[in-house]
Amino acid sequence: MIAAVVVLIIGIGTYLERMSFIGIIGDREVPEWALLPLRYVAPAVFAALVAPAVLLQSGDLVLAPSANPRALATVIALAVAWRTRSVAATIVTGMAALWLLQAVL
């Protein structure tokens, strides 16, 4: 129930963000100081989502591949993403790396 309300509020909020300058604020010139931080939203948020998810286990930093194969698999996926710039290739090699590491270690 709460989850459904959360989704609904995010939906409304997202619509308002998309709509902002088109419908509500109008098309007056947007100052640079307001636009500059928006440029760094994507890299900052995506990194903040990934790093704790793959480096922490129950709140502790775990880097050893034998204990945390996800960290090493993520590094491999990062390299593949860098080379190919492909979402699909990143998912496929990342999952393959994880399964392989889980089987070997």
Next chain:
Amino acid sequence: MQLKEGVVDGSKAVSPLLIATVPFGLVLGIVAAESSVGPVLGYATSIIIFAGAAQLATIQLLDEGIVAAVVVATALVINSRHLMYSAALAPHFREFPRWARYVLPYVLTDQAFAVSIVRYNEVTDPAYKRRFFTGAALTLWGSWQLATFVGIVVGAQLPQSLSLDFTIPLVFVALLVLTVRSRPELVAALVGGGIAVLAAPAPYGLGLIIGALGGIAAGVAAHRITS
């Protein structure tokens, strides 16, 4: 001006980008079906939110049991880039009929924005611009609905033992690399990720927001220093 062709042109322009969007949609569906969010609400995010990264973060955080306000704040921070797109499109959309200015923002995405803003530099006819955006945005919308729906159906059949939840960080890794094109963006990513790890013990899952805001501030600072 060839008006009907506008829709076709928009659809054609966005179709190469479906190579990236469709697998992402499949993964989102699979992850949603396997998470505690479940298939119904998981699919509903595609209709109600219709923004892949925010949908994925929402499902991940709801599954982790993070406080509602933090889930909402995180998703809206992720989607705040739409403010930038909205600002860039506003001078063009001003010439559209009123209904279009209210309806079309719902289907505004990274991809629809990218192909439209490029074409808008080459054409002047508002009706053509509207149809081009509509063609691009609806092609993406339809593909996204289909991909997430198929993912939900497939995901419900797959065993949990495949560790498919790992596809969540993998999608974010791919998106991260695609958005790091300059040194300040790299700084934003490194600082954002670093602070998020250090701030992970913060209550209510606030570490994520703290990391994101720290990363954004670092990106702005790096931009100021390098330019």
